[in-house]
Amino acid sequence: MRVLVAAEGPVDEVVLGMLRQRVGAEVTYKTFQSRGIDQVLRLATDVVRAAHFGGFDLLVIHADADDSPPHQPAHVEARCRVCRLEACVATAMPTLRDIGRASPLRTVVAVPCQSTDAWLLWGRDDGAPTAVEQRHRHDVKRALFGERKSGHEAAALGWVGQLRDRLDRGEMPPEALQRVVLAVRR
């Protein structure tokens, strides 16, 4: 299975590397170069096209939830990031020309928690998986980076190793991360 993961930043990129391990898929990353939901929404249509014409089986669009209200099934809510991204994907899909694919492109919109960086806290053993995922994104940033204004990416890459170690030891991943992995498996 070939999976295209479009994610917001280098932290997500490495965290999502676990999809490769856990799902055993061939994973290609594309990073939204400037962060923020507006950029993700702006590029979503082109990302869907790239996945379709690139012959990928599955597209995962992954973004931080920030202040998005929690998505619910049959939700239509203007501030909900899942709703907005799914609307983008739904608009783009019917415009895709048939190129003789074996099966149509599948898509997963993953907006698992306020800040994906929360998983790094769990990697550092800074709290229980559910607890860290429910922390406010500003709180997560403060706990990880303190007052540091720069060097976030380099620091995060260091903690990703710890996160990976815990997962490799077979520990139960944070719930939202697990949901992403399950969605991809399905």
Next chain:
Amino acid sequence: MLKRLRVQGYQTLVDTELLLTPFTLLLGKNGAGKTALLDAIARVASFARGGPKLMFGPAPVDIDLRRTNGHGGRLPLSFEVDFDFGQTLYRLRIELPVKRGSADPGVENVRLVRLPANEVVHLLPPVIPGQPPQDPAEYNKALASVATARVFDLDPRQIERPCDEHQSGLRRDGHGVASFLANLPPDRLRELEDRFKRLRPGTVALKVWGGDASQVYWGVQDTDAGDWSIPAPLLSWGDRLLVGMLCALFSSSPGALVGFEEADRGFHPSRYQAVVELLSEATEIGVGTDGPVQVIATSHSPALVSRFHDRLDELRLVTRKGSEGSRVHSVADLVKARLGVDRTTAPIGDVWAMDLLE
């Protein structure tokens, strides 16, 4: 106009072809080969001006300019350009058999041929068909048109520097702006100044003044500074670069190719539009020249590249994978192939920066 460049065995250009338009913007990651392409154009122009010694510096050349092919052998080093001059299409091919320690780089083979009228652009043709010009004068004129191409790698710290009033010409890095301005006829200086005023509101005049010996300095008089001139080193990087670009354009001849390495570097993004408009106008009607010039520039900036959202035909993506050598792709073709559309939904610079074209 230069229509096509093919280079073999030079830096990352193992066997690389570039098709050019009146305005060509090269984008690509660091190390992909954008600079090598501009360099190759500059070297072909140097060759046309003064032969192989000017192309690669004075002898003795104790380096082997040819790349290895990875199997202990050497790739041929050659430069080939297709260009039109008058109504005729020509192809110039320079092959260099440079050997280690040789006292003179030498040229094994230089051929200039006429091409059939509509034969432009094929991808990597094997050799050069066509008829050699019969008349030596035609040969020289055609070669002279290639010699007018120049490539700039403008550096604000060089642009600001005073220089000898007799320094001839603007250097690749922009050194020599002061003497260029000092030696411009008054009406041409006014014309350049008017241009600059449009790019930098508040400008009253461009000023040139003498110092010790025969050094000349330049600066800007503006409404805030009253009677005083702001010396070039106190101007913003963007202001200095704009003056450098204007001097580069004003010092060109109509029809010449003018290259700008990293056209976005040193500019605040709010000025990208002005830069693109200036260079576009140079290719459409000319800026300081009695006719359009050809422009080739490189850029790293998605924001600048996005200014070409509706001008995809002018964009070339330079890529290099492993030891494969640089490849140049038409962005319009890539958008069609990778995304199945003629235009991206998001700005083209963002789509490129996200690697959706590769």
